[in-house]
Each structure stands twice: as C-alpha cells, then as structure tokens.
Amino acid sequence: MRNLSLAVRAEALVKTYGPTRALDQVDLELPPGRVLGLLGPNGAGKTTTVRILTTLLRPDSGRAWVAGHDVLTEPDAVRRSIGLSGQYAAVDEHLTGYENLYLVARLYGCRRTDARARARALVRRFGLDEVADRPAKGYSGGMRRRLDLAGALVAEPPVVVLDEPTTGLDPLGRQDTWAVIRELVAGGTSVLLTTQYLEEADQLADEVVVVDHGRVIARGTVDGLKEQLGGERLELVVEAADAPETLRILSAVGTGLPTWDEHTRRAEVLVDTGPKALVEALRRLDDRHIVVRDVALHRPTLDQVFFALTRDGER
Structure with a gap:
C-alpha cells in the first residue's frame, strides 16, 4: 500500500521477457534524504527495476510508488517528481551544453529567465564553464556524462535516479560526481543509485540491496552486509618459496582455508580473533624464520561481500 513517508517503495515487482524472469518479487524501500544502492551483476535486473520506477516500463505484477505517486496510475506525477540519469548520456549533440540544460528547464515548465539562470548555475556546478x-557533439564521454547528470537536476526533484552515473568518468570526475550526490542528499534529496563500482556504493549508500537473477538476495547497510560475511581478513606478503609454510600457519590461526596469490605473493585468511590472530601468526612465522614483507588486518570489502553473495546465488 502507498506509504507517503518513503521516497520510493516497490512491492513484489515481477517482469518477464518470454521464458526469462527479469524481476522476481522485488521489494525496495528508500526513505527520504537517503541513498539506496542497487547492486548486482550484469543482467541481474537493476535497469529493469529503474525503468519500472521511472514509468518507462510496466511490471507484469506488483506495485510501486515514487514520491507518494503510483507509477501505474499516476505516471505524470511520478515524472514531475524525479530526475533520471541513465546508463547512456541523453544529450542533444547539435545543441550546446548550456542549450541542452535550458531546453530541459523549459520542458519542466520554468520561465525563460529562471531556465537561463538554472542552466548557467548547473554549468558552473559541473565544471562545464569552458x-x-x-x-x-564535441564533448568527451566524461563531459557528456556530467551534462546528463546536470540535466537530471534541473528541476531540483525530490527523488533522483542514477543508473550507473559515473560510467566513463575518470577518477577526478567520479570524485566530483560523488560530491554532488552528497550535496543533494544533504539538501534532502533521495537517491536511488545503481552502479558497477562497488567502492561507489560503499562511499555513498546508506543501505544496499543486492539483486541476482531478478531476485533480492541481500539487503542492509554496508557495514551490516560486511558483518554477515564475518570476521576480518589477515593478509601477509612473503616470498614465494615460503608460501607452503605460511599457508600452513595461517590455517592454524585462521578460520577456513587460506588463499595464495602467486602474482602479488599475498596470503590471506579469515580470522575471528583479529589482532590476537595477527600477533600469533607473526610469532609463528618468526619462529620459522619467514620474512614478512607486508601485513594487514582489515574488514571485508564490499567487493568481497558482493562476490560471496553472487557466488552463493549461482550455487
């Protein structure tokens, strides 16, 4: 049922294409002023979900609301409430960057004076002044992405949907985009973010939903998902000749089987006792006269959580 306290709500969304079930009972909730990260492998159902929530596609069954409006019965109201930046920059190549933004502002109903001011402000905000x-048509791929994202913000919508917004951007452009997203959220905007960059979700998302083969396989905060994977990672860099003995020692102090990367000469194992396991491993290695070139103890990364979840889904 409709929940006006949520920026986005989806209940039991189903979408099929012939024998393929692109979405299978997908539920989502995005509170106001938060970032929900939607993660999953290619073909998992992320873009299908986005297309339904932005009224570009009708689900076979299920319901969804955006900014309190039903995507099926109130599509015009939904469109007035959202900004969308898709996987591919929606830019008119024959117009200038300023003219693209001015046109979008006018289509949203802004007066000419307001549209001009809004377009110029966004040009400055996204570093497109020059x-x-x-x-x-003469813009680089990164410039087009920034222009497309600026277009999504012309009407200052309460809900912004970003479908892989930093694809094609260099590291500096990605950092700039992250800053804009944080600024939006600080101002009360709600953001639904799909991304292939797990670091991006780790940096920005208040909560993460992982989908695979059209189903939600995990949800929670980034920290919560890391805790579900359990423990910390103990990593050691040693000489290749010392790998067998190092792995034997890590098997004794860790939980599960340790791994060895021949290229980086890095051994890794999951540990439950953190610093205690680190000290014990170093003591045993020293007793065996094994020189440790580098050592680290860290929590699981979102990449490791993602790979563990999606591999479990495949099994």
Missing part, C-alpha cells in the same frame, strides 16, 4: 557554449 565548453558550455560549444556543441555537445
């Missing part, structure tokens, strides 16, 4: 009056 190219704002050049045709977009």
Whole structure:
C-alpha cells in the first residue's frame, strides 16, 4: 500500500521477457534524504527495476510508488517528481551544453529567465564553464556524462535516479560526481543509485540491496552486509618459496582455508580473533624464520561481500 513517508517503495515487482524472469518479487524501500544502492551483476535486473520506477516500463505484477505517486496510475506525477540519469548520456549533440540544460528547464515548465539562470548555475556546478557554449557533439564521454547528470537536476526533484552515473568518468570526475550526490542528499534529496563500482556504493549508500537473477538476495547497510560475511581478513606478503609454510600457519590461526596469490605473493585468511590472530601468526612465522614483507588486518570489502553473495546465488 502507498506509504507517503518513503521516497520510493516497490512491492513484489515481477517482469518477464518470454521464458526469462527479469524481476522476481522485488521489494525496495528508500526513505527520504537517503541513498539506496542497487547492486548486482550484469543482467541481474537493476535497469529493469529503474525503468519500472521511472514509468518507462510496466511490471507484469506488483506495485510501486515514487514520491507518494503510483507509477501505474499516476505516471505524470511520478515524472514531475524525479530526475533520471541513465546508463547512456541523453544529450542533444547539435545543441550546446548550456542549450541542452535550458531546453530541459523549459520542458519542466520554468520561465525563460529562471531556465537561463538554472542552466548557467548547473554549468558552473559541473565544471562545464569552458565548453558550455560549444556543441555537445564535441564533448568527451566524461563531459557528456556530467551534462546528463546536470540535466537530471534541473528541476531540483525530490527523488533522483542514477543508473550507473559515473560510467566513463575518470577518477577526478567520479570524485566530483560523488560530491554532488552528497550535496543533494544533504539538501534532502533521495537517491536511488545503481552502479558497477562497488567502492561507489560503499562511499555513498546508506543501505544496499543486492539483486541476482531478478531476485533480492541481500539487503542492509554496508557495514551490516560486511558483518554477515564475518570476521576480518589477515593478509601477509612473503616470498614465494615460503608460501607452503605460511599457508600452513595461517590455517592454524585462521578460520577456513587460506588463499595464495602467486602474482602479488599475498596470503590471506579469515580470522575471528583479529589482532590476537595477527600477533600469533607473526610469532609463528618468526619462529620459522619467514620474512614478512607486508601485513594487514582489515574488514571485508564490499567487493568481497558482493562476490560471496553472487557466488552463493549461482550455487
């Protein structure tokens, strides 16, 4: 049922294409002023979910609301409430960057004066000042992505949907985009974010939903999902000749089977006792006269959580 306290709510969304079940009973909840990260392998159902929530696609069954509006019965109201930046930059190549943003503002119903001011403000905000009056067909891929994201923010919508927004951006452009997203959320905007960069979700998302083969296989905060994977990772760099004895020692102090990377000469094992296991491992290695080139103890990364979850799904 409709929940006006949520920016986005989806209940039991189902979408099939012939024998393929792209979405299978997907539920989502995004509170106001938060970032929900939607993660999953290619073909998991992320973009299908986005297309339904933005009224571009009808589900076979299930319900969804965005900014309190039903995506099936109130599509116009939903469109007025959202900004969308898709996987591919929606830019008119024959218009300048400024003209693209001015056009979007006018389509949203802004007066000419307001549209001009809004377009110029966004040009500055996204670092496009120097190219704002050049045709977009001469823009680099990163410039087009920034222009597309700026277009999603023209109307200052309460809900912004970002479908892999930093694809094609260099590291600096990605950092700039993250700063814009944080600024939006600080101002009360709700963001639904799909991304292939797990670091991006780790940096930005208040909560994460992982989908695989059209189903939700995990949900929670990033820290909560890391805790589900359990323990900490003890990593050691040693000489290749010392690998067998190092792995034997790590088997004794850790839980589960240790791993060895021949290229980096890095041995790794899951440990439950953290610093205690680290001290014990170093003591035993020293007794065996094994020189440790580097050592680290860290919590699981979101990459490790993601790989563990999706591999479990495959099994």
